[in-house]
Amino acid sequence: MSRSNRKVVPECAQALNQMKYEIAAELGLMTGGAAGGADTEFASELGGTGSGTGAHVNWPQIATRDAGRIGGSITRRLVQQAEQVLKGL
Numbered sequence: 001m002s003r004s005n006r007k008v009v010p011e012c013a014q015a016l017n018q019m020k021y022e023i024a025a026e027l028g029l030m031t032g033g034a035a036g037g038a039d040t041e042f043a044s045e046l047g048g049t050g051s052g053t054g055a056h057v058n059w060p061q062i063a064t065r066d067a068g069r070i071g072g073s074i075t076r077r078l079v080q081q082a083e084q085v086l087k088g089l
Helices: 008-026 039-045 064-089
Strands: none
Touching: 008 064
């Protein structure tokens, strides 16, 4: 069975990408502009599509461990959001 990174809901791609950048900022993986002491409250602004801060993540140079931390954090947040939705029903 082949694996695929195909999104079940393609419209969520932008939200997942934004979440990826927010988590990278929280983990201190942003470089340039506001890296280092980046305030995670503004993480979405840092990870936006070409925001004026100049901060970005150099994805080809990121360590496997850090990439795994980002993926794990995304999964954790998505599960938490799903649990909140289910509790509201």
